Amino acid sequence: MVPPGREHADGSPVDWRSYDPPDLHPILAGALAAFYEHGYHGTTVRDIARRAGVTVPALYYHYANKQGILVALLEITVTEVNERAGAAVAEADDGPVPRFARLIEAVVLFMSNRFALAYLDTELRYLEPVNRRRYATLRKKLESLLVEILADGKATGQMTVDSPRDTARALLGMCQAIAGWYNPAGELSPTQIATRYVGIALQTVGAVPR
Known part of the structure; x- marks a missing residue:
């Protein structure tokens, strides 16, 4: 089966290793900066409007409330990581x-590369139940893809995995944690970090790269 993700929703190809600054609406960009700095609970709609350079009524014209802004950012995040x-x-x-x-x-x-967006995953506790269920469904796609690969590796004897699902969750948790400590000014580039983590992941599942 060919995995999904060869193309963006608009049909354009996905260059999964290349990153440009995220193309966000000013309101979303302002909210992302505020959420990353103060957290969802500590951010006000007025602060988002100020950062975006719009009035509060103008913000409400685009988004019904702060929850709607968080949902939009989380959906952008999970869609992009699934595509890549x-x-x-x-x-x-x-x-x-x-x-x-x-x-x-x-x-x-x-x-x-998208550490600020990825860090929003820590704010899931603030999602309303219906929004949390929708996000969980979108988020599950990545886990399911990894589980499928691990199950294939186990079945073919190329990986030593007791539980593909538990292993997938552990590995994704390890990767998700990067958003909490990554520093663009640090000594390691995203490519260097990826190389190290691929090595750790391969050892975790008992696989040796060709």
């Missing part, structure tokens, strides 16, 4: 180990 991971896996059609390595690389590159 899918594109990375689709490039590696020669077995579960290369596909696994590509997926981990794509996720780590996303977590470091």
Whole structure:
């Protein structure tokens, strides 16, 4: 089965290793900066409007409330990481180990290049139940793709995995944590971090890259 993610929703190809600054509406850009600095609970709609350079009524014209802004940012985040991971896996059609390595690389590159967006995952507790369920469904796509690869690796004897699902959750948690400590001014680039994490992930599942 060809994994999803070769193309963006608009049909354009996904260059999963290349990152430009995120193309966000000014309100979303202002909210992202505020959420990253103060957290969702500590951010006011007035602060978001000020950062975006709009009035509060203008903000409410685009988004019903602060919750709606958080939902929009989270959906942008999960859509992009799913597209990039899918594109990375689709490039590696020669077995579960290369596909696994590509997926981990794509996720780590996303977590470091989009660390502010990725960090919003820590604010899930503030989502209303209906929004949390929708986000969980979108988020599940990445986990399901990784579980499928791990199950294939286990079935073919190329990976030593007791539980593909538990292993997938542990690995994704490891990658997600990058958003909490990554510093663009640090000594390691996103590419270097990805290389290290791919090595850690391969050792975790008992796989050796070709």
